[in-house]
Amino acid sequence: MSRNFEYAAAMFSFKILKKSKRSRARLGVIHTPHGDIETPAFVPVATRATIRTLDTSEVEDVGAQVLICNTFHLHVAPGEKLIKKAGGLHKYMRWNKPLMTDSGGFQVFSLGFGTDHGVGKMLRSEQDKKILEGSQPRSLTITAHGVRFRSPIDGKELFLGPKESIKVQEALGADIIFAFDECPSPLSSAEYMRRSIDTTHRWAAECLDAKKNHKQALYGIVQGGGSMEMRIESAQIIGAMNFDGFGFGGEFGYDKQSMKKVIGAVSDNLPENKPRHILGIGHPEDFSIIVAAGGDTFDCIAPTHYARRGTVFTSRGPSTSLRTSRLQINDRRFLKDINKPLDPSCTCDVCKTYSRSYICSLMRAHELTGMKLTTFHNLHYFNTLATQVRKQIKNGEL
Template identity: 65%
Template sequence: MSGKSRARLGVISTPHGEIETPAFIPVATRATVRTLSQDEVETVGSQALICNTYHLKIAPGDKLIHKSGGLHTFMQWKKPLMTDSGGFQVYSLGFGKDHGLGKFLKKPNERKVEKDMQPVNMRITEDGAHFLSPIDGEKMFLGPKESIRIQENLGADIMYAFDECISPLANKEYVRLSLEKTHRWAHQCLDAKRSNKQALYGIVQGGSHRDLREESARVIGAMEFDGFGIGGEYGYDAHG
C-alpha cells in the first residue's frame, strides 16, 4: 500500500500461475490477440489474457472448445486466462451500435436512453438479452445462467458475472433500474456456478452517478464473489 495514496500492489493466484497487479491484460477476443502471435504475446511479458464469451459462443462455440480441453489447450496458452461475461457485447451491439458510442461520451449530450426503451436489434428482459446471430441470423439468448455455463465450458481461471453495461446516454432512472437488474443477475450467477476450479468476479455498475456506484459497491461487495471488477460507462470524456 502506498504511503501517499490508496494505490497498492497485489497478487492474484490462479491454477495457471500468478498475476502481479496492477497489470495490463491484453484482449484475446476470439482466443487470439490481433496482429500478434502467441510467441509475441509471451515476449512482451503478458501475465494473462482475457477472452470474449459472446464471440467464442458464436464461433467456434463453447462446446467445441470444451471438447478440445478448454481455452488453455485450444489457445496453447499456459498462463492465466479470464473470460468476460458477454454483458458489454449486449450493450455494444444494442444501444452502443444504435448511437455509435462506446463507454465514453465524446461530447456533452442530452441523455436519450430512458426507462423501457429497447435497442433496435436486441431485446433486454429480466432474464437476459435476446438477439440474432451476426453469422446466420439464428435467434440467440444470453442471460446470467447461460453466461456462467458458457464460461465454465471455456474453462478460464477467472470468470465474470453477467451484467448490463449501460449506455452513457442513459438517464439516471434507467441506470438505477439497470443496476438493480445487474444485482439480481449477480445472485443468479453465483447460484449457477458449479466449477470449484474457476474464480467468479462480481461487477460494480452505476454509470457516472457516484451514489449508484457506491450503492453497487456495497451490494456486490457483500456477495460471495472471489474478486470484483468495475464495469459500465464512464460519462463524458473531455479528451475524446
C-alpha cells in the first residue's frame, strides 16, 4: 500500500497528521469546498436533509462537523431537480459545512433482503448464519445495470443504477459522494455474495466513468460481508481504482471482534493516504474499535433514533473516559431527579439548563420538546466522544 500520508485532488484533500504506534488509528484532516473535517469524526445522519427535531443552527451547536444525507429518500421526495434548482443541498438545508450523500445502495438491501429477512448490519446470532438465501430478494429486481423497485411513497416503479446514482448525487451537490453498490443480506449464500461483490466492482467502475463534477470527492465501496477473503479481494480491487476515499459497506459479522477484524483487514489492503468511512456503524462502544482498526469517519443513526425513544447516552467515569452508560429517561423513577442533569459531566446546553425530571415528564407526555432535548444531548455526547478519541490518538493512548 502507498506510504504517502497526503492525498489531494481538485478541491478535496486528506492529510494524516499522526499515526498511532499502538493501533491502526490515525489523526487527520479532510479538506472539502465547505470546510475541514478533523478525523476521526462521527457523522450524524440527516436522512431527508434534516436531523429530526433540530434545526441546522442547533446541529452546529452540538459540534457536528459533517452530515450524511440519504440519496434514495431525497431522490424519491422532494427530488434532486428541485434541490438543484434551490442551489443544491447546502443552500436548500442552510448548512454551510461539509456534506456527504450515500449512494442509495443500502436502500437496495433494505427494500430487498432486509425486508425479506428482517436483518440489519450485524448478524443477531450464530443461528442467523444458518439461514441462507441464494435467490434474488423478492421486493425488487436487480439487473446488470441497476435496481428496479417501487417507490415507498406512491408505488410508482423506479430505477436506480450507478449512472443514475451519480447523476442524482451530482445534482444534490454534497462534498463527498459514494459509488452505487449492492449491499447483500448477511444471510446471503457464498454464491450470491460472490455475484454481488462482482456487481459492486463493475458498478464502481461505471460510477467513476459517470462522474463529471470535479468539485465532489467520490468514495468507492468495499463489500464482501463477513468473509475475510472476499473483503480483502474487494479492498484490493476497489483500492486500485481512482477513488478519492473508501466506504466500508454491508455487514461486519455478528460480534464486535468480527467487526474489528473485518475493518482492520480492509484498512490494510487500501491506499494509506486516502480516507476511510465506515457506513452505518457507530455506537459509543464502537468508536475506539472502529478507529483502532483504521476507520477515519463513521455514521450511525443511534444518537437520534434512540433519543426519540427516550434513551440517553451518558459518560461513565471521568469526562475524558470513553466508557458509556444509557438512561431510559422516560422511566418514571427519573421524575424525582429535579436538580440533576442528564449527565453531570456533560457541557451541552441541555445538561446546563434542564433537569432529568423535566425531560422525563416531557418524554412521558410524548412532547416533541422532550425528543428535541434528548436528541441535542445525544449528538453533543457523540461528538464530544469523537473529540476525546482524537485527543487519545494525539496523546499516544489509542
